[in-house]
Amino acid sequence: MSMSTLTLLQQLVVLLAALVLFLSFVLLAQGRLISAIHTFAWQGALIAAVTLVVAAGGQIHHLYFSAVLTLVLKALLIPWMLHRLAVRLALERHSETLRHPALVSMAAVALVIFSYWLVLPMVAEEQTFTRNIVAISLSVVLIGFLMMVVRQQAVAQVLGFMSIENGLFLAAVSATAGMPLVVELGVAFDVLVAMVVFGVFFFQIRASIDSLDVDRLNRLTEVPEVSEVGP
Amino acid sequence: MAVTASTWLISVIEALLYLALAPLLVGWVRKVRARLQNRRGAPLLQPYRDLRKLLVKEARVAHTASPLYRLAPYVVLTATWLAAASIPMVALDLPIATVADIIVLVGLLALARVFLALAAMDVGTAFGGMGASREMLISALAEPALLMAVFTLAMTAHSTNLTILIGHHLSDDFLLRPSYLFALIGLILVAIAETGRIPIDNPATHLELTMVHEAMVLEYSGRHLAMLEAAAQIKLMLYGVLIANIFLPWGIAQSITPAALAVGLMAILLKLALLGVALAVAETVVAKLRLFRAPAFLNLAVLLSLLGLLSHVILEVGA
C-alpha cells in the first residue's frame, strides 16, 4: 500500500489517527493536570473528526449522530466535568513530574511498535488500511494503560482510562464503520456514568487519605504494615 | 542532470544569494518582532550596517589565543556556506547537489559547530567554556531528532539527494502524509534549537547567564566577528530554505529558463518572509526556557520525528 492509492478522505483519516496517537504521547508526558485535561479534550475532538470523515466517506448517516455525540461528550462534557472537579479539589496548579520522562516515552514507542507487530499477521494483505488504523488504535489503548501505570495522581489515571476508551472507539469507527447506534449510546452512557462515579470516588478517597496520590492507597491494606513511614 | 556551465553559474549565484540575503532575513525577523511588541525596531537593513561596521574595525585577539582562534571563523563561515549552497533554493537540478547530500549537509554543520566550540575554549575564559559546553549539549540532543526527520523524508523518496527528495515531493499528487507533518514540526523545533532562537537561546542579549551562542563569540571582534555573525545568519536562512523547499516545494524552478527562475526566486522569498513572520510571532509569544528545560524541548522534537518515522512505517507503507 502506498499513500497515493488512498482516497483523500482515507488520507484524512490516516492523518487524524496519527494526530490522535501524538496526543496520547502528549497526554502521557504532560505533567500539568489542567493541560492534560485540555489535551484529552483535543483527542476527543479528533476522534469526533475521524467519525465525521468516515461518515462522509461512506455516507453512513448514523455516524453523523455518533460524531456529534462524541464531540459533545468527549471533547466538551467530560473535560468540563474533569476541569470542574480539578477546580473543586484545588488541583488547578497541580503538576507531577515523571521520574524518567524519556524512559516512559521510549516505552510508549516500544508499545507502538509492539502493537504494529501484533496486528501485522491478523488482517489480510488487502486490508492494510484497516490494519494500520487498528495498530494505531491498539497503541492508543496500550499507551492509556501505560499512563495509568506511571501516573500517581488519580485524576490523571482517569484520563488514561478515558483515552483507552478513545482508542477503542477509534478502532470501532475506522475499522468497522462504527458500532450499531444502540451499542454506541450504551457505551457513551457508561462512560458518563463512570465519570460521575469517579468524581464521587475522588472526594471519598481524599476524605479518607487526604490526598489523591494513588500510591497512598496501600494504606488501606488490611494487613498492618511494619515499615510504615511518614504521615 | 545536465551539468553545464550555466547550471554551475546558477549554483554560484545561489551561493552568493545566501550571503546577500541572510542579513535581510535576520533584519526582517527583528523588524516584525519589534512591531509585534509595539516597538519601531531597527531599520530592515541594520544587519548589513552592523556587518560593515565590524569589517572596517580592526580585529583584537587575546594574548592567550592560539592560531586556531584565527582559523576558526573561516572554517565556520565556509562550512556553513557550503552546506547552505548545497540546498536547492531557486532551482532544482543543480550540479552542486551531487557534491553533498543531506547527510553531508548535517556533517558540514557539525564541522562548523565543532570549530566554533573549539574557538570558544581557546582563549581560556569561563564564558567560552560555558557556551561551548551548552552548545554541545543542545546539538547532541538535536542531532537524533534531525536525523530521524531526515530519515523519514529520505525513506519516502528513497534518496538522500535533496534534488531528488524535493522532486519526489513535487511529483506526488497532494498527499496528506502524517509523517511529513511530524517531520516538519520536529525539524522546526530542531531549527529553533540549532539556530539559537527563543526559547533555547536568545540572540538579542549579552547579559543573560543562559546565553549560548553569544557566550562562545564573546571574545571575537572585527572581521572575525563579522564572519561568525554572517555564518549564524546563513544558518538561519539555511534552515528556512530547507524547511520551505522540502515541505512546501511549490514554485521552485524545475527548468533553467529565465521565467522559471524568476518565479522560483519570488516563491522562495515569499516563503522565507512568511517563515520569518512565524518565527517572530513564536518568539514573541514564547518565553525563554531555563537551560535544563531545553532537553524537554528537544525530547519533544525527538518524539515528533520518531512519530513521523513510525507513522511513515505503519500508516504509509503498510506491508
Add this chain to the structure above:
Amino acid sequence: MAMALTLSGLAVAFALGSAILSLGAVKDGRVIRILATPLLGVAGVSALAAGVVALLTGEVATATVPLGLPWLPWQIRLDALSGFFMMIIGILISVVGIHAPSYLRGIEQGRGEALAALGGFTGLFLTGMLLVVLAADAFLFMIAWELMSLASYFLVAFQHEHAANRRAAFLYLLMAHVGGLAILLGFGVLAAFGEGFSFAAMRAAELSALWASLAFGLAFIGFGMKAGLVPLHAWLPEAHPAAPSHVSALMSGAMLKVAVYGFVRLTFDLIGDVQWSWGVLVIAIGAASSLMGALLALMQTDLKRLLAYSSVENLGIIFIGLGLSLLFLGRGHTLLGVLALIAALYHSLNHALFKGLLFLGAGAILHGTHERDLEQMGGLLRRMPWTGLFFLIGGLSLAGLPPFNGFVSEWLIFQSALQSWVIDNGVLRALIPIAMAVLALTTALVAATVVKTYGVAFLGQARSRHVRRARPAPRGMRLAQGLLAVLCILLGLLPTWVIGLIESVPKQILGTGLGDAATPHGLWLAPIAPETAIYSAPLALLSLLILGGLVSLVLRRGAVRRVRHCDAWDCGFAPPTPRMQYTATAFAQPLRRVFAMLMQIETTQATREDGTPRYQLKIGDRLWGTLYLPVSAMVESAARRIVRLQSGHVRGYLGWTLVTLILLLWVVSVVD
C-alpha cells in the same frame, strides 16, 4: 600471489625475531631501541605490503607449515579478508616502529630487564596477531589467539608498580580466557559438523539452523568480549590505558580489529548461511555499545581512559555495520549486505588509523608532560604545535566530520541503513532507523567529547606548572603521528579508491561486490546508485577551500587587516586566571545531568579537617553493580564452598579420588 604469502611469512619472522632479540638483550637496553624496534617497523611494512598485494590481486594463497600436532600441521591461508586486516595491522606496526624508539629512549636508563620484557612481549603480541589473521585451521587460530592474549596481558602489567594496573591486567586475563573459551566452543560446534579442524572443512559443513545459531552466539560472545562490546566491555577501559601508549595504540587499533576479523571470518565465511535475527541482535548490542562508550568517554578526565572508552564506541559502530550486513544478507538483499559489510570494514580501517593517531598523541603528551589527567593540561597547542595539529586531525576524524575519514564510513553505514525500506517487515523497518538515531546521538556525543578533550588539553591556558613547561614531542613521535594524520585525510578524500580495494573482500567471501549501479564515478562516491546517494569528498574540500579563499581574499584587504593583541575580556574584574577556565568535568556536566540515568554517579561533599570544602565526583559504569559484582560474588561463594574439600586429611583426598574414578568408569561404560 606466492609473493603475498612470502611477505606475510617475513612479517611473522621479523616480529618473532624482534621478540627474541629483545628478550636476549637484558643487559643492554639500547639494543632494543636500535635493533629490535626498527625490526618491528620492517615487519609492519612487509605485513602492509602482503595485505595490499592480497587485496589487489584478490587471489587466495595457502600453505602448510609442518609444525603443531603430528596429524594436524598448521595451515596458513591469505585471502582478501586476511589481507585487509593484515594491512591494518601492518600500518599500525610500522608506525609504532617509528614512535617506539623515542619513547624507549626516555626510560631506558637502568631498566634493562623491564625493557626486554616490553620489547619481547610486544614482538610476541604482534606475532600472535599476524598468525591469527593467517591461520586456516582452528588449532593454529586458537594458539595464535592465546599467544596474542597472553602477550598483551604482560604488556598491560608492564607498569605493575601500580596496584590499579595489576588489577586491570588480572581482569583482562580473566575475561580474555572466558572469551577464548567461548570461541573454542564455537569452533567445536563447527568442527563437529565439518569433521575436521581446518577452515575448509568447517566452511563445507552443513549446520542446522539451531546449531548455526549456537555457533554464532558463541563466536559473538567470544569475539564481542575481545572487541569490548557492552556488556562485556569492563576490562577494556582498564586494560588499554595501563599499557605504554604505543602498545595502547596497537591494542585499540589492531587487536580489537583482530576480534572483528575473527567475527567476520567465523560468521560470514565459515558459518556462511546467516540468519537475519542475528543481525538484529548484533545491531542492538552495537548500538548499546556505541552509546554507552560515547557517554562514558565524555565523562572521563584521564586522556587514555577516555580514548579507551571511545574504542568501545567505535567497535559498537563497526558492529552496527556488521549487524546491518547480516540483516540484509539474511533477508536476501545481497548487494546491501555487501555495502554494509564494506562500511563496517572501512570503519575498522578508519578507527585503526585515528585511534592509533590519538593514542600516539596521548603518548607524546605523556612524554612531554608526564600527565594523563586532562584537568592538569591546557594550552598544549603552543608548546607542542605538531602534536596539536595531528591530534586535531585525529579528533575530527573520530568525530566523523567531513571531509575526514570517519565521516565516510559513517555516511556509508547511514546509507546502507536508509535502504531498509526494501525489507518486507514493518517492525524491522521501524527498528533500523531508531538504531540510526542512536548512532546520530553517539556521533554528536563524540563531537562533544572531542571538543572537550581538545579544548581542555590543547587550548586555553595551562592548568599546572609541568604542563606549562611541556617539551615538544621528539621527531620520531611527530613522524609517526604525521603519517597516520596524512592517511586519515587521504582515506577521507579518496573513498572510491579505498572501497575498490575493500570490495575484493565481499567478492571472495560472499561472491559478489557492489552492484553495477555503484561502478566508480571518479570523484563521486555513489555506493548504491547516483540518484539515491552521492557524495564527493574532493569536490567538497575543493569548494570549502575556494569559499574560504574567497572570504579571506575579500576580508584581508585594505587598511584593517591588522590584528591587535590584547588581554582577554575580564568583565572589568581581575584578569582571568587558568583556574577560571571550564574544566573537563564542568564541560561534561550538562550532558552528565541529562543522561544521569545511564551512569552510576556518586558525589560527596565533605569538609576536610582544615575547613576547606571538597567536592568529589565518581562516575562509574552501572553494569559493574548489576552484572559484574553479582557474578564475582557468585564465583567467590562457590569457591568458598569448594574450599571445604580441602580438609587436610590425606584419606579424605583419596576418597574423593576414588569417587571420581568410579564416576568416570561409569560414564565410560554408559557412553559405550
